[in-house]
Amino acid sequence: MEAAGPDVIIANATGCLEVFTTRFPRSSWQVPWIHSLFENPASVASGIEVALKALGREDEAKVIAQAGDGGTADIGMGAFSGMLERGHNILYVCYDNEAYSNTGFQRSGLTPKDALTTTSPAGPTSWGNLTRKKDLPAIVAAHGAAYIATSSVGYPVDITRKVKKALTFTGPKYLQIHCPCVPGWGIESAISVRMARYAINSGLYPIFEMEYGKITKVRKIKKEDLVGVEEYLKPQKRFAHLYKYPGGEEHIKAIQAAADANIEKYGLLAE
Amino acid sequence: MKPMFGVVVQPGTTRDQKKTGWRIYRPRFKQKDCIGCLDCLRSCPDGAVYQIDKKKFDSDMDACKGCGVCADLCPVDDIDMELEEQQ
Ligand SMILES: Cc1ncc(C[n+]2csc(CCOP(=O)(O)OP(=O)(O)O)c2C)c(N)n1
Ligand code: SF4
Ligand code: SF4
Ligand SMILES: [Mg+2]
Numbered sequence: 197m198e199a200a201g202p203d204v205i206i207a208n209a210t211g212c213l214e215v216f217t218t219r220f221p222r223s224s225w226q227v228p229w230i231h232s233l234f235e236n237p238a239s240v241a242s243g244i245e246v247a248l249k250a251l252g253r254e255d256e257a258k259v260i261a262q263a264g265d266g267g268t269a270d271i272g273m274g275a276f277s278g279m280l281e282r283g284h285n286i287l288y289v290c291y292d293n294e295a296y297s298n299t300g301f302q303r304s305g306l307t308p309k310d311a312l313t314t315t316s317p318a319g320p321t322s323w324g325n326l327t328r329k330k331d332l333p334a335i336v337a338a339h340g341a342a343y344i345a346t347s348s349v350g351y352p353v354d355i356t357r358k359v360k361k362a363l364t365f366t367g368p369k370y371l372q373i374h375c376p377c378v379p380g381w382g383i384e385s386a387i388s389v390r391m392a393r394y395a396i397n398s399g400l401y402p403i404f405e406m407e408y409g410k411i412t413k414v415r416k417i418k419k420e421d422l423v424g425v426e427e428y429l430k431p432q433k434r435f436a437h438l439y440k441y442p443g444g445e446e447h448i449k450a451i452q453a454a455a456d457a458n459i460e461k462y463g464l465l466a467e
Numbered sequence: 468m469k470p471m472f473g474v475v476v477q478p479g480t481t482r483d484q485k486k487t488g489w490r491i492y493r494p495r496f497k498q499k500d501c502i503g504c505l506d507c508l509r510s511c512p513d514g515a516v517y518q519i520d521k522k523k524f525d526s527d528m529d530a531c532k533g534c535g536v537c538a539d540l541c542p543v544d545d546i547d548m549e550l551e552e553q554q
Binding site: 384387388389 | 509535536539
């Protein structure tokens, strides 16, 4: 918000962000802020953007849509795709805590492989989430979005910079912010920001920027910051089964391989 | 106000909601070895940390929820988490 300035209109989906910022009868928002449904902030924001244009007032406010990973990658995907396809001048921000947290941590399309959620149980015969994390930035890029970036609460300055930069582009823009979920991931609140940094510094959550479909910048991992994926996995209860049942080592190896592949693909290692 | 289809609430009103009762631990800024890296200030989820001087920080106890993020991040261990009762 600090980065977007006061002249914004926000369409917000149902989810943790909406719940914790608007404990009825209060609200922490100090800008026009509309909450409609879980699945449609992209449509609401599209309507606002078009209305501003029709009134000739599009220079007076920027339009931002916000939703969780479930609201974006799953149930709101159609509305979001429509917003991208029509080319609205909107910044869409996805708060990616890797599950439907607000309703008790059910699996979403952005839940990583092997993570325990209430709908992807883990035990002696099951390894949690069966599928890999959906590559949402690539899907957005395929729509021809002007600007795409990933970021993380591990590095708040990076978020502010990217919000500012995104708003300099005309057309649809997408920002995906990795946010640890304390109860869902099963971690102590104190280590949440450190966990977010491990996700980046292990290569599991690549931080990059794309302009018109081309990667223009990546956040490099400094040599002294580089960690193995276990640093990230071990403290989290959602990955505890990988350490409990025989065969877990193979899964951890596969996760490390995925992180290494990211490091290679995006060129994440600093010289 | 009885909500029916939509409700409008007053903006910025969560600010006066104090989080004192949420805490089990509270941070104590020792203000001894601080190097002024700003990590606590930038990473506090509730914006409770404020700057007094270049290398001197403290936390607003009306806004702090006692999560411990600041103490976990501080590179020089200049923030302690202490049980509320011990205060
Ligand atoms: C059509 C519909 N189905 C289900 C719900 C219940 N619901 C509200 S928020 C939510 C999950 C939100 O998950 P996500 O978008 O990832 O946001 P988070 O809570 O994790 O921030 C669900 C299932 C709803 N509000 N509307
Ligand atoms: S304990 Fe948490 S809320 Fe309190 S000052 Fe530290 S980071 Fe902020
Ligand atoms: S994190 Fe520690 S060293 Fe850095 S500014 Fe805060 S108190 Fe000072
Ligand atoms: Mg979520």
